[in-house]
Amino acid sequence: MEIYQLKTFVAVAEEAHLTRAAERLNTSQPAVSAHIKALEETLGTALFHRTPKGMVLTDEGKVLKASAEAILEATRAMELQAQKLRRELTGDLRIGLNSDPSGLKVAPFATWLKNRHPGVHLSYHQSISGKILLDLKAGVIDGGFYYGSCPHHEISGLFLKEIDLVIAGPAAWADRIKGVSWHAIASLPWVGFPPHCPYNEALTPLMQHGGIRPGTAMLSDNESTISTMVQSGIGLSIMLRDEALKAEESGTLAVWDGEDLTLPLSFGYAKKRKNEPVIQAALEGIAEVFRKSG
Structure with missing residues (x-):
């Protein structure tokens, strides 16, 4: 029995799908299948039922999953103890x-x-707030930035600052946007957001105040895609204030001069990992660079 097999077992149990588990573990689906098969042979019992919808734990698998999690937790505790014994902090930090x-x-x-902890290998991964929170829960990344509130009790967040947002539309719509009410803004076509996107949270005060929710011409939760769609004339949307004002100055966007919107920006991490040296280093460094930048 190998530790990597136990990690694969737990990942498949949580994802209930071989391909998703492979993506989470950054490996191939055949490798995941091989790990599970080898572990089942070692233990002499089936861990999963293979169904058309995915992988379902057997009764034996449910019991053994708890044992696997306990072993992995003990392994991590040993690794942390070894880190504390070393003078230099080492490890990976995925943000x-x-x-x-x-x-x-x-x-x-x-x-x-690099200056404080040169033994820590840092890697950045571009994503979106909702996916980052899910990846933190799954252990795919170690920390991550997100907008708005966090719906997951397993995640803690270090508040960094309030982000200023505006509602912007195509430059050709300036006469339809400037000086009008929220009711008029909400009646125009929008590049909207999926339910999990934090931009919905930013709109809540306006919707409560005006009693109307914008209709959507299309959906996107990617900032660059939203900007491109707005500039192309698809509709209005929420954008970062500084970027939208720069685009307005260049003549590619028009910014609504109504109510300002804000969302908190936080740095998230798994609560159970708060005392790990690498997480502590990340929190210290993130807090310091944001404090210095004002």
Whole structure:
């Protein structure tokens, strides 16, 4: 029995799907299948029922999953103890980015980490807030930036600052946007957001105040895609204030001069990992570079 087999077992049990487990573990689906088969042969029992909809734990698998989790937790505890015994902090730090890297201070933090903890290998992964929170729960990444509130009790967040947002539309719509009410804005076509997108949270005060929700011409939860669609004339949307004002100055967007919107920006991590040295280093460095930037 190998530790990597137990990690694969737990990942498949949580994802209930071989392909999703492979993506989470950054390996191939045949490798995941081989790990499970080898573990089942070692233990002498079937761990999963293979169904058309995915992988379902057997009764034996449910019992053994708890044992596997306990072994993995003990292994991590031993690794942490070894880290504390070493003078130099080492390990991997995988951070999810939900927005433009410059706004998230990725270069200053990388410099800070290199100077303070050169033995830590840092990697950045571009994503979106909702996916980052799910990846933190699954252990795919170690930390990540997200907008808005966090619906997952397993995740803690270090508040960094309030992000200023605006509602912007195509430059050709300036006469339809400037000086009008929320009711008029909401009646126009929108590039909307899926339910999990935090931009919905930013709109809540306006919807409560005006009693109307915008209709959507299309959906997107990617900032660059939203910007492209708005500039192309698809509809209005929420955008980062600084970026939208720059685009307005260049003549590619028009910004609504109504109510300002905000969302909190936080750095998330799994609560159970708070005391790990690498997580502590990340929290210290992220807090310092944002504090220095004002």
